[in-house]
Amino acid sequence: MNISRSFSIKGVGKYFPKKKVLNSDIEEKLNLPEGYILKNIGVQSRRQVTTESNTFMGQQALRSALNDANLNLEEIDCLIGASATFDYVLPNRSCLIKESFPEAKKIDFPCIDINTVCTSFITALDYASLLLTDPKYQNIAIVSSEISSHGLNSKEPESYALFGDGAAAIIISKGKSTGGLLHYTAKTYSEAAQYTIIQGGGNANHPKHFPYDEGLYSFKMMGHKLLKAAKRTLPFFIEDFFKESDIPLRDVNLIVPHQASKLGLRMLASLNQGNTDNIVDELSTSGNCIAASIPLALVSSIKNGRLNEGDSCFLIGTAAGMTISGLLFKYSKK
Amino acid sequence: MNISRSFSIKGVGKYFPKKKVLNSDIEEKLNLPEGYILKNIGVQSRRQVTTESNTFMGQQALRSALNDANLNLEEIDCLIGASATFDYVLPNRSCLIKESFPEAKKIDFPCIDINTVCTSFITALDYASLLLTDPKYQNIAIVSSEISSHGLNSKEPESYALFGDGAAAIIISKGKSTGGLLHYTAKTYSEAAQYTIIQGGGNANHPKHFPYDEGLYSFKMMGHKLLKAAKRTLPFFIEDFFKESDIPLRDVNLIVPHQASKLGLRMLASLNQGNTDNIVDELSTSGNCIAASIPLALVSSIKNGRLNEGDSCFLIGTAAGMTISGLLFKYSKK
Structure with missing residues (x-):
């Protein structure tokens, strides 16, 4: 296997909202026959936010990835927000995720959003691997945090029952190994x-x-x-x-x-x-x-x-x- | 001058909406004294969209940049949308700009949005220069297209009179020269x-x-x-x-x-x-x-x-x- 740009995945984390929505809840709400969703859409349950924001979920996922990587926030050199949905039209998602860390005020790494909708994470991983070819980057955090539930149409069960909310974060680093x-x-x-x-x-x-x-x-x-x-x-x-x-x-x-x-x-x-x-x-x-x-x-x-x-x-x-x-x-x- | 990543700017283009909004229009609307805006905010006039969309303005700017570069759309290897505002929550901006070209249906280069709000173009230019280190990219288009005018508060003249709408595009290419x-x-x-x-x-x-x-x-x-x-x-x-x-x-x-x-x-x-x-x-x-x-x-x-x-x-x-x-x-x- 020929590595074109080397990197390791030092840490990973995720966060799901507390509220679990079962098919039975949706089937009752949308007047669908029992078992319709699992049979036709393939989903059994999904999480939906109540009070959680894109920023909060992203922060929780990133905190967990930092712990997994045994890194502090100040050891991150760039944060890439890789999502389609957002809390605010501006500022960009990644700036808000960074700001939500109490220790962030003293740390000045750049925050960049990248968006190819559902494949934003893939685009961000390629981008991060390019950034790591530059000596100024050692550790890059990628965070995808999505709230689909506010934008679903109860008259369209195919999408209403399909989507869920959640966030994941990974930290990619200059690899000492053969990964990349x-x-x-x-x-x-x-x-x-x-x-x-x-x-x-x-x-x-x-x-x-x-x-x-x-x-x-x-x-x-x-x-x-x-x-x-x-x-x-x-x-x-x-x-x-x-x-x-x-x-x-x-x-x-x-x-x-x-x-x-x-x-x-x-x-x-x-x-x-x-x-x-x-x-x-x-x-x-x-x-x-x-x-x-x-x-x-x-x-x-x-x-x-x-x-x-x-x-x-x-x-x-x-x-x-x-x-x-x-x-x-x-x-x-x- | 030490070039770390070489590129040339093969073509550039821009588009402004037809409608010009003068200070006198705004001063009358907001009950401001004559001359207030120029003196305090420094703007004499700005363009605002009537029927133009982010996508349309971006397309016009990119068409002009392609003409300037003497390139066809099919010679572009990636389109980066570098803006803060958007026509739709999804799909992403750059996909819509590409689609607005009649010839786009037969062309499959990837479309990626990048967003650091007002400095998105700078981030995109750095990103594009990284992509050009990969042999599969020869020409990359960056398009910034912004409509601020729907999101301005008439009770806040400092921002209401400050912002304008418009779009610009550049095409950066693998340089044969010493630029970069x-x-x-x-x-x-x-x-x-x-x-x-x-x-x-x-x-x-x-x-x-x-x-x-x-x-x-x-x-x-x-x-x-x-x-x-x-x-x-x-x-x-x-x-x-x-x-x-x-x-x-x-x-x-x-x-x-x-x-x-x-x-x-x-x-x-x-x-x-x-x-x-x-x-x-x-x-x-x-x-x-x-x-x-x-x-x-x-x-x-x-x-x-x-x-x-x-x-x-x-x-x-x-x-x-x-x-x-x-x-x-x-x-x-x-």
Whole structure:
């Protein structure tokens, strides 16, 4: 395995809101038959915020990652916020996460947001691996913290029951070991740009001129068109990705996909020769947590020993836009 | 001059909305004495959108930059959207700008948003220069497109009359010449994190629970506290920056600052030994265009011959968060 940019993952952390929402709660609220959600959407339960903010969840996840890495906040050289949702239009997410640490006032590392919607974490990991080629960076924190629950439409059960809230953080560091980036690619397919959208809240339909309306201000997904677009593009994306990589997909130790949907995960399994053993699937317990899904699944895999020192790991996901991002790396904590 | 990452600026473009808003319009609306705005805020006129969107303005600026570079859209390898405001909560800004080109459907380069609020363009330029170290990138487009006008509070003339709308785009390419990055630094000072904020519209005060209210949904600036924080940090930031750079500030050919405010530009001039000759000041005709201000001023400087082949150029700005970003580069179009 040929490492193009070396890094180690020194620490990982995650945070889920306290409130667990069961299918029975949603099925009763939306007048759906019992068992409908698990059967059709594949989610059993998801967490939703009550008082938690994007900033608070991000801070909790990062604090946990710092503890895991045995690092203080002042040893971080850059914080990348890699999320689609936010507490405030401005300042940027990462600045608020940093500020929420009591010790932050005396520490001046830069805070940068990066956003490719659901694959923001992959983009951030590639970016961080580039920053680490510069001598001024030793440790970089990446935090994905997402609240989907305010932007869901109760008239669209396919998305209302699919999404969850949560946050994950990882700290990547200049590696002394053999871990690091093996291959990264991202592509944006514009024919599918409008298949997933939140129309209200920005300048196109500003709250000043467009009062709140559940349909306008909620996540909208043209599920069938999106799935067709993914079927048209994902197999070629993965084929091309592994043509350019020096190990084939079948030799990858662990696949950590975006927990996009039941059908999305099924499509990935079929591209993996029907093998699901090495694909991390947490959809049933967490739902789709937007950009936090991939790092949440990565953090679990490291914590529960599914991803081990020296293993290869393939992060892959589709995102609104429509962007597909893939990143293959060799895991090392050292 | 020691180039750490080489690049050329192959093309530049900009777009301003058609509607020009004069001080007399605002002074009448807000019941301010004639001449108040120019005297206190330093702006004579600014552009504001009527039907234009962030996406449309970004597309116009990028089309113009492509023409300037004599490149087609398909020759771009990555589009970085570097803005604070947006048309939609999702998908990300850059995906929508790409999609707005009729020829985009057959082109699959990735679209990534980066956000450090007003200094997003500086962060994006550093990022793009890192991406160009990877053989798969030849030409990278950076687009900053901002609509401030929907988020201004008519009860706060200091910001209401300060901001403008506009977009700028540049294309940076693997350089054959001696142009490129000389030095880059960014720092986030968390004590000032909440001095500039838009409180409504995100998850903290979601439109679902907080109906539109001009105060809540508009830009809020604690001007005096912010200025004090800038006075405490900016002189040291610039001093440290040039200690680490191999040319001193006095030898820089052109300084392109964020058009933050009259007082901000005055502070910079005093740090430049009182010299304003080599500082680009477009505040009076454009206002503060958030992240578009720096690239707009850079584009003008290239177009009107103030920045010439081989010149050194220092981009510097403060941003909500509070982040200060500085980037010194040697300009080359080749």
